[in-house]
């Protein structure tokens with residue numbers, strides 16, 4: 001469902017070039033629970049941004065859900081991101097002037113497929129599953145770090161995407177809450193076949209992966225598939 | 230060096246009151262490596278903000294480094310925060326328009342005690358110790374999450390504060406980098422007697438604590454001191 005061939009990403013910093021990805025070949029199958037692990041600065045966020053169509057590669061092909069993303073028009077890309085993909089950002093990217101409920105509802109409003117009552121039911125259900133029942137009317141600056149992270153998680157999952165990019169989704173969560181979130185994701189993966197692609201440092205997430213990709217200094221150093229017999 | 234007596238913190242959310250701390254009594258000795266642990270939303274950041282003089286209690290006394298912080302004038306509080314305290318924020322709070330080097334140098338400029346060459350030497354040394362030698366001229370949006378976290382760490386330590394409030398300082402770091410940062414802090418604690426007060430979910434940090442305080446739903450449920458014999 002995701003295929004990268006010869007992918008390079010070079011950032012420009014004034015005159016200096018910063019190569020963040022140095023030739024990535026990667027295939028992820030539909031329904032996988034895949035983890036990208038690696039040191040800080042190794043390129044995990046950069047890789048997730050390309051797969052999630054939030055950024056474009058400098059070189060190479062990025063195929064997502066059957067599309068060569070380089071050939072899609074801006075409106076087709078927007079449609080793909082909204083309808084098929086979910087993105088949990090490492091720095092959350094919440095809308096500061098909206099409360100938690102409205103932040104989570106936002107993509108449903110953009111999609112325009114549900115009635116107000118249907119949206120409300122869905123938002124309340126997903127927020128309840130990540131433990132945010134009591135803080136739905138807080139704005140982001142009135143929430144704890146882990147609560148903001150969970151608003152970002154709820155927002156990514158509320159549209160029932162086919163592929164979820166999760167960039168360190170448990171970084172700000174204690175062990176119990178982290179397990180709760182991983183269980184929600186595992187259940188979606190199991191029941192709906194949702195593909196999950198994580199960037200993480202959290203051993204609890206790595207333990208659940210059926211596929212692990214190690215990134216070091218912009219290159220894949222090894223990938224392993226879990227063989228549970 | 231830090232003493233809280235009967236401390237309450239109530240946030241106002243429109244007409245609703247959100248009690249975040251519900252009667253905290255706490256003493257931390259000079260030179261301690263103390264950890265505040267607890268679930269997401271339990272009040273850790275709120276507690277650190279009071280100790281770090283970034284917020285004020287609704288009720289109760291907060292004594293820091295010999296001062297009753299409620300009695301200090303705004304300028305005395307500013308002086309205390311700048312000269313004696315260091316704060317690593319959970320959401321970093323970097324200055325977006327300044328590069329990493331300038332972000333770390335900033336408190337030294339405010340203090341005005343060092344020459345330009347002395348500032349430069351100190352900034353480079355601290356940034357090197359947290360692994361940021363190659364990214365000193367990147368601005369925050371040109372850094373990875375873990376790199377931004379380390380800029381926040383370097384900035385808090387560059388003034389050689391007496392007390393460091395560290396709010397989840399390893400959340401975005403892989404295991405190796407996390408250990409590196411904890412070693413830097415342990416060394417400062419051992420060589421300089423710097424007091425460290427962490428909020429963390431990271432078992433690696435908890436393992437180093439000589440004092441652990443458990444916060445649940447705004448109250449201290451237990452505190453334990455490590456007895457290494």
Ligand SMILES: Nc1ncnc2c1ncn2[C@@H]1O[C@H](COP(=O)(O)OP(=O)(O)OP(=O)(O)O)[C@@H](O)[C@H]1O
Nearest residue numbers: 142144145146240247249269270271272273274275
């Ligand atoms: N400005 C605010 N207005 C209203 N409620 C707030 C505000 N700031 C924090 N809260 C609430 O106070 C409680 C404690 O927040 P705090 O940030 O101290 O938690 P925390 O222990 O640091 O959590 P985490 O581990 O997720 O960072 C939370 O339930 C949060 O929703």
Ligand SMILES: Nc1ncnc2c1ncn2[C@@H]1O[C@H](COP(=O)(O)OP(=O)(O)OP(=O)(O)O)[C@@H](O)[C@H]1O
Nearest residue numbers: 011020040041042043044045046371373374375376
């Ligand atoms: N806009 C940019 N301009 C220049 N360099 C950048 C930019 N964004 C990221 N980088 C650099 O690219 C490299 C990879 O960044 P990336 O955010 O993908 O790392 P990461 O693996 O997600 O790290 P972390 O675990 O710390 O989140 C880093 O060295 C970073 O400094």
Ligand SMILES: [Mg+2]
Nearest residue numbers: 045090373374
């Ligand atoms: Mg990252």
Ligand SMILES: [Mg+2]
Nearest residue numbers: 144145274319
């Ligand atoms: Mg917090």
